[in-house]
Amino acid sequence: MLFNxxxxxxxxxxxxxxxxxxxxxxxxxxxxxxxxxxxxxFFYGWWNPAYLGLILTSILFNYAVGVSLGSRPAKTxxxxxxxxxxxLLGYFKxxxxxVDNINALTGSDIVxxxxxxxxxxxxxxxxxxxxxxxxxxxxxxxxDFLRYCLFVTFFPQLIAGPIVHxxxxxxxxxxxxxxxxxxxxxxxxxxxxxxxxxxxxxLADGIAVxxxxxxxxxxxxxxxxxxxxxxxxxxFTFQLYFDFSGYSDMAIGLGRMFGIILPVNFFSPYKAxxxxxxxxxxxxxxxxxxxxxxxIPLGGNRKGTLLRFANLMxxxxxxxxxxxxxxxxxxxxxxxxxxxxxxxxxxAIKKKIFLNTPTSATIWGHALGCMLTFxxxxxxxxxxxxxxxxxxxxxxxxxxxxxxFLLPPNYLGYLNHLYGLGDFLAGRGWGFSxxxxxxxxxxxxxxxxxxxxxxxxxxxxxxxxxxxxxxxGLEGFGIKRFNSRWVxxxxxxxxxxxxxxxxxxxLLSFTKVSEFLYFQF
Amino acid sequence: MTSKRPFHEYLKKxxxxxxxxxxxxxxxxxxxxxxxxxxxxxxxxxxxDKPVFRSHSRLAKxxxxxxxxxxxxxxxxxxxxxxxxxxxxxxxGHPVYNLAFPVASIYEMLRYFQHxxxxxxxxxxxxxxxxxxxQKGHLPRSDFDEKNLAVDSNGxxxxxxxxxxxxxxxxxxxxxxGMETLSKQGQxxxxxxxxxxxxxxxxxxxxxxxxxxxxxxxxxNKQYRKFVLATLEDDPLIVGSYRTLLKTxxxxxxxxxxxxxxxxxxxxxxxxxxxxxxTFEKWKRQLAQVNEDEARxxxxxxxxxxxxxxxxxxxxxEVPPLGDKMSSMEWYWESSHYKKELGDRVLxxxxxxxxxxxxxxxxxxxxxxxxxxxxxxxxxxxxxxHWRTTHPSDVAETEALRK
Numbered sequence: 027m028l029f030n031x032x033x034x035x036x037x038x039x040x041x042x043x044x045x046x047x048x049x050x051x052x053x054x055x056x057x058x059x060x061x062x063x064x065x066x067x068f069f070y071g072w073w074n075p076a077y078l079g080l081i082l083t084s085i086l087f088n089y090a091v092g093v094s095l096g097s098r099p100a101k102t103x104x105x106x107x108x109x110x111x112x113x114l115l116g117y118f119k120x121x122x123x124x125v126d127n128i129n130a131l132t133g134s135d136i137v138x139x140x141x142x143x144x145x146x147x148x149x150x151x152x153x154x155x156x157x158x159x160x161x162x163x164x165x166x167x168x169x170d171f172l173r174y175c176l177f178v179t180f181f182p183q184l185i186a187g188p189i190v191h192x193x194x195x196x197x198x199x200x201x202x203x204x205x206x207x208x209x210x211x212x213x214x215x216x217x218x219x220x221x222x223x224x225x226x227x228x229l230a231d232g233i234a235v236x237x238x239x240x241x242x243x244x245x246x247x248x249x250x251x252x253x254x255x256x257x258x259x260x261x262f263t264f265q266l267y268f269d270f271s272g273y274s275d276m277a278i279g280l281g282r283m284f285g286i287i288l289p290v291n292f293f294s295p296y297k298a299x300x301x302x303x304x305x306x307x308x309x310x311x312x313x314x315x316x317x318x319x320x321x322i323p324l325g326g327n328r329k330g331t332l333l334r335f336a337n338l339m340x341x342x343x344x345x346x347x348x349x350x351x352x353x354x355x356x357x358x359x360x361x362x363x364x365x366x367x368x369x370x371x372x373x374a375i376k377k378k379i380f381l382n383t384p385t386s387a388t389i390w391g392h393a394l395g396c397m398l399t400f401x402x403x404x405x406x407x408x409x410x411x412x413x414x415x416x417x418x419x420x421x422x423x424x425x426x427x428x429x430x431f432l433l434p435p436n437y438l439g440y441l442n443h444l445y446g447l448g449d450f451l452a453g454r455g456w457g458f459s460x461x462x463x464x465x466x467x468x469x470x471x472x473x474x475x476x477x478x479x480x481x482x483x484x485x486x487x488x489x490x491x492x493x494x495x496x497x498x499g500l501e502g503f504g505i506k507r508f509n510s511r512w513v514x515x516x517x518x519x520x521x522x523x524x525x526x527x528x529x530x531x532x533l534l535s536f537t538k539v540s541e542f543l544y545f546q547f
Numbered sequence: 548m549t550s551k552r553p554f555h556e557y558l559k560k561x562x563x564x565x566x567x568x569x570x571x572x573x574x575x576x577x578x579x580x581x582x583x584x585x586x587x588x589x590x591x592x593x594x595x596d597k598p599v600f601r602s603h604s605r606l607a608k609x610x611x612x613x614x615x616x617x618x619x620x621x622x623x624x625x626x627x628x629x630x631x632x633x634x635x636x637x638x639x640g641h642p643v644y645n646l647a648f649p650v651a652s653i654y655e656m657l658r659y660f661q662h663x664x665x666x667x668x669x670x671x672x673x674x675x676x677x678x679x680x681x682q683k684g685h686l687p688r689s690d691f692d693e694k695n696l697a698v699d700s701n702g703x704x705x706x707x708x709x710x711x712x713x714x715x716x717x718x719x720x721x722x723x724x725g726m727e728t729l730s731k732q733g734q735x736x737x738x739x740x741x742x743x744x745x746x747x748x749x750x751x752x753x754x755x756x757x758x759x760x761x762x763x764x765x766x767x768n769k770q771y772r773k774f775v776l777a778t779l780e781d782d783p784l785i786v787g788s789y790r791t792l793l794k795t796x797x798x799x800x801x802x803x804x805x806x807x808x809x810x811x812x813x814x815x816x817x818x819x820x821x822x823x824x825x826t827f828e829k830w831k832r833q834l835a836q837v838n839e840d841e842a843r844x845x846x847x848x849x850x851x852x853x854x855x856x857x858x859x860x861x862x863x864x865e866v867p868p869l870g871d872k873m874s875s876m877e878w879y880w881e882s883s884h885y886k887k888e889l890g891d892r893v894l895x896x897x898x899x900x901x902x903x904x905x906x907x908x909x910x911x912x913x914x915x916x917x918x919x920x921x922x923x924x925x926x927x928x929x930x931x932x933h934w935r936t937t938h939p940s941d942v943a944e945t946e947a948l949r950k
Contacts, residue, residue, distance in 0.1 A: 032713065209554035216561060517557035526564035534572065537714035539582070539721055540690035541602050542649055 027072040029276045050205035058205040059172050066179040077144040088154040095161040104162045115151045123351035146185045157192045173199045182280035188291035188311040214494045215282030217525050221487045222275025224528040227535050230268035237261035244420035251432040254464045255424025263404045264477040275487050290497040294486045299395035301365040339363040358410040431456040490515045576716045579725035582607040584715050586614040596736035599724040604648040609695040616667040622656045623647035623675030626808045630890030633741040637898025645742030655687045657788040662696040671802040683775040746880050756869045758881040763817045767948040771821045797845035804897045809855035812863045814882040816945035828924050854915050858930035860908035
């Protein structure tokens, strides 16, 4: 069940909230928690009931291993536990990929049926591994079974994160006040959810119409020119941003409706002025997991620069592979790994030159950093989005101008208003022709600019909502209070109207009426 | 004054606001009923004209058929949609609906036929075929939705999904189309209650000659660009749908009248310029052959198949010269879309109807079958040679498309 569906918003969510409230209000907290687990499993099973067995087995197995580790922390048990989790993930997510590559490399002909990837397996596997590791380390004592089940299945975070940590969830589930809905939480949650819904349905899906055809064309081998390729790549860059940002907001909002504050997962990542900062703002809970359970155990930065860079690369390659079983994802991870290595290297050089004197960047330096980071990220998204390396290459050929520069014919006139820019470009090989296949003119350019403006200059949802502690882990971002208290969200009519507007526009965009456009035939 | 329970108040406002917004949106869309899905009574100046009907004809016509329950229909592309009149006196007194729509694929024709037949058993059907419909891979357009039809492709009843209702009552698209409906009352609505479209001419911008050129350019560079004829062997969806259509009609004893659209002589030059002349002929042979095959299998006389293309009084109507914005052609909008006046003569012949005061040229329309098709095609070839010698400037213009 998708968050952005009528079934979820008008049936599942109200029924789940109402049941939780009715049971919780009578003081049956454990029953209310069971209700919430049941609802979450229903939510999961809606997609394919056959996989309910998988998630339940995984929960039971990990809980049992956790109990064993809690009473006697044996390394063998931990290794077996982790191996079982990774084995499951490996089988469902990577077996086909592995066999395909073996076949390609050795020319063998091993046949393996296409295995369907169970929803959320990448998320619940990681969450449970952290639980096992921390129990082994003696860092957690929690062993209440119901709360453990809720920790894994809680529907707001089940399917697309954030990858929650038991340390931040269990105490919230254990609170006396949990199980009673509060108007304050509902109001805050509903507002954040509505903003997220708007980002997903209107902004992300709205801009997707400009990216999908371009990437499809690249995959089909169509020659793309400069403007087409860049607009497609930028449209995808914003599509993914608002998709993920919106989904993270929706998850945080839904959790909050039940009084649960989820960790921050997304904090204006395109505002980052270098790639290290980008990864502190993009999919924060994944980076956190990778740092604590992969990078640091590998040795982190404690064993010299070379090993540190090697550890970084390994971590990023695996993060790439986690996103999908395909070489494009691995290359994407590797590219980001090399960005990070360069970034850390540059910092080290800067440190030597300036002898540790802190240098603060000028506003231009900061802007330049942001731009470089953004371009690097866009390039990497092209590989991430492309279905094959050939498709990505076709996109890059266009973006690097190898296939020439075209704009629609009327742009010659428009651009000439800008100090004769049109003629200037025409003189340097730009064509103004109807052959341009995808660029849809001012509407597309305007949409991209609008989204760029929101992305780079508008405060994010968590900043608007800052007075009500919208997410965990916001301390590190140095959120500043707004100059006017009217800008911050408060439960007042103006904000209610804004929320209703976002919600109504989104809800009315779930379905479309197809139109026929070519009258002439 | 600040409320003591600000969050409760806030939630109440949101609940109330959402409910009101939805109530207003749904009521508005229901009242405007821009696609005619709900058969809401028409109110003058509010919703009686449906200006977005034509741009959503696959949806709108599916529902019009449910409401009007016609016993006779017209199937075809935009040519039949524009040119063939359900009010023609030749129809046998049945309620008639024009169920043709732009760029119809043969599969869609079959599906809309099945739909109409399940709503009310059909007595009579006129089908206006176009050459481009038999292009290999000519599939339904993206606005075609199986769910809007009363039966599935096996002819079994299917239940309506809730999606169409949600989309037509609670979507931004519906609101925007409802607004357009409200604001364009009293203007040319684009289509009539009986389903027939009034052609959207570009004449305000262009003269007749330019419209011909635009249309010919589109056909040459788009519709016919990579034309491969769907044949009996290799395109089951297209030829198979044609076959199923006929098979059903023979079995259920529905009176089918088949026809090839009366395109203008210049349109045929475009086909020739694209190197498709022999394919065009092959297509006509195939139409006749499948018709006769199915008749033989059913043990029935074959349905009449009329060819209105070729060179005759109407299809050779002179095109006014470039720059002449005053003259209006009598029979054509442009090279492929014929006017109702010509459509009426087509139906006169199809129904053997004689309308007092209306003359039908003797050289118009030939009923074709395997017995006469080769002579017929040979005659058209000769007529074409003759027409080319008498119309050098028209020929030069269509030849120029190749450059």
